[in-house]
Amino acid sequence: ATLIITVYFRTPLLKYQGFYEPDGFYHFSVIRAAVNDGFIIPKYLVLSGWPAHTYTGEPHGLYWVTLAPYFFLRFFGVSYYTIMRLIPVLFGIFDVIGAYYLVRYLGKSRLLGLLAMLFVALSMGDAARTSALIYRGDGFVTIFLIIALFFAIKIAKTNDKNAKLKYALLSGFFLSVCNFVWNGAPFATATYVVAFFFIAAYAFVIADRKMLKN
Numbered sequence: 001a002t003l004i005i006t007v008y009f010r011t012p013l014l015k016y017q018g019f020y021e022p023d024g025f026y027h028f029s030v031i032r033a034a035v036n037d038g039f040i041i042p043k044y045l046v047l048s049g050w051p052a053h054t055y056t057g058e059p060h061g062l063y064w065v066t067l068a069p070y071f072f073l074r075f076f077g078v079s080y081y082t083i084m085r086l087i088p089v090l091f092g093i094f095d096v097i098g099a100y101y102l103v104r105y106l107g108k109s110r111l112l113g114l115l116a117m118l119f120v121a122l123s124m125g126d127a128a129r130t131s132a133l134i135y136r137g138d139g140f141v142t143i144f145l146i147i148a149l150f151f152a153i154k155i156a157k158t159n160d161k162n163a164k165l166k167y168a169l170l171s172g173f174f175l176s177v178c179n180f181v182w183n184g185a186p187f188a189t190a191t192y193v194v195a196f197f198f199i200a201a202y203a204f205v206i207a208d209r210k211m212l213k214n
Contacts (some may be wrong), residue, residue: 024135061180070197092130115142137182148175
């Protein structure tokens with residue numbers, strides 16, 4: 001039911017053509033150029049700018065969010081235009097599922113996880129970035145931050161040194177992916193740092209010395 005709510009609040013714009021913002025049309029032009037050039041993202045977009053062409057300054061991951069699924073779905077007749085319009089909704093679903101597992105693992109409560117899931121599904125802030133037709137890097141970054149935080153919590157909860165190293169590498173990797181999809185990823189890093197301190201504070205409050213040490 002929560003996933004249905006997630007989709008319901010993120011698909012009203014589908015009745016319209018194109019994209020919600022001018023940036024969406026620009027990103028569409030970049031993706032079209034990449035597809036026409038063998039999936040190579042252009043350094044400069046030849047259709048924009050005067051007297052010089054506009055530099056493609058967005059992280060390439062912003063475009064691979066569409067190009068990667070299109071590489072396979074094109075054989076089934078799915079266009080990159082359709083993928084671009086719908087892919088934000090998929091990331092909204094990812095946010096909801098990610099919030100469930102993150103909170104459930106941290107709080108050791110299925111009920112808390114379900115509540116977190118519902119709150120994200122109903123969040124108009126999240127919906128404003130993960131609705132159909134809205135193609136923005138900050139709509140794709142959240143799930144990677146959630147995964148990074150999930151592994152950060154696992155660092156704090158394990159005593160095995162090798163496991164801690166593995167989780168630290170995975171956490172750092174997914175945090176770095178944030179930079180691959182959004183220019184404003186330093187905000188994600190700041191959120192990660194603050195959350196890390198909250199995890200330490202949580203361990204202190206519940207008097208879990210092992211977790212705090214880890």
